[in-house]
Amino acid sequence: MAAIELEDLSFRYRNQRGEPALRDVSLTVEEGEFLGVVGETGAGKTTLLSAMCGVIPFHTSGDRAGTVRVKGRAVEAYGSLSALSSAISMVLDSPENQLFNLHVFDEVIWGPENMGFDREEIIERGERALRLFGLEGFEDRITYTLSGGEKQKVAIASIYALSPEIILLDEPTSQLDPIGTEMVFEAIDQLIAEGVTIVMAEHKIEELAKYADRIAVLRGGELTHVDETRAFFLDGADHGVAPPQVTELGLELSRSGVDGFRIPLTLEEATAEYAGVLRREGPR
Structure with a gap:
């Protein structure tokens, strides 16, 4: 069973003028795959990820056509973002917009607490997430005093604590220096080793070339090219992305x-x- 399937997906935001944000996008993401999504600002990358994780249509409305399936089920069949989050979750580009608690451990376990798990499982999930992302010893650190890379690792760990099989990342290193970027990709490498399916919108081609299985190009809301990473950069295709x-x-x-x-x-x-x-x- 595929992790994510899009069939002829189109979307226009409410009151949006001109071309739609997405137009006739068909794409399959396999279980355990790392798919990198590239494209210029405004190409539709955030909209694509929002449709994959159910932000569209559960939170953001507009004119939507086509089908989005997660683990074989249409996103609408999950009934809510909360129900869908057990299968797929999303990390935003700015960790400050995704951190809600004063202390790191409280942040990491905040999701499982809100999902209603018992205390023993909440603690176990939190401790496992800290170990996986090299955050042991950070439990009592103040979240707003962390570096950018550390904040993003905490944000990813808090999503991982929910145990979704699929994690989407929307340009998670866009505000980070090279050290912070490397920290985030080390965390993502841990997710890959765990068998988590990854879809990442990202501008930093060198990192995608190192980690991604395939790369997809969005241009003006259309999916213009998808290929295995090595072939993507070496076959000479005119996809407009420099190697x-x-x-x-x-x-x-x-x-x-x-x-x-x-x-x-x-x-x-x-x-x-x-x-x-x-x-x-x-x-x-």
């Missing part, structure tokens, strides 16, 4: 006649591959 710099270098080397190496997508791959090229080719 990581280490990949661009590999493509240039290949075009200039250098062979015997695998074009890298990540810095780690590049270190190994280009070291071999330098040993074989020598200085020129």
Whole structure:
């Protein structure tokens, strides 16, 4: 069973003029997959994720057509955002908009408390989330004194404590420096290891190239390209998304006649591959 299925999804916000926010989007996200979603500001990425997790139509109204299914059920069949949150949840771009409690542990267990779990399970879920994301020792830290990366990790941990099978992330590193960004992707890597399905809207292509299984492009509310990550950057398709710099270098080397190496997508791959090229080719 697919984690998420979209069939001919279109959406126009109430009082929106011009083209709709989404137009005839069809997409399947498999269980355990990490799908990266890219596109310019205003391309429809947030709208897409909002439709996937039920914010549209349960919270945000407008003209909607097509079908969205989560774990084989239409989102409307769940009846409410609360019911749907046990299957799919969303992390916002700004952690300040998603943190409600003074202390870290209170924040992490806030969701399970509101879901009505018994005290023993609430504590167990909170402690497991802290361990998974390297937040042990943060229990009594004040949430607003944390760094941006730490705040986003707490926000992701609080979602994880609900045990959803699918987590959506809407540009979670947009306000973070490189250290904070790496912290967030380390947390996401833990989710991947746990078998959680991930859909992330993100501008930082280098990180998506390292972690994502597939990449989808939205342009003007339309899904214009979807492919496996390596093929996405190497097959020469005109999708308008530049590859990581280490990949661009590999493509240039290949075009200039250098062979015997695998074009890298990540810095780690590049270190190994280009070291071999330098040993074989020598200085020129």
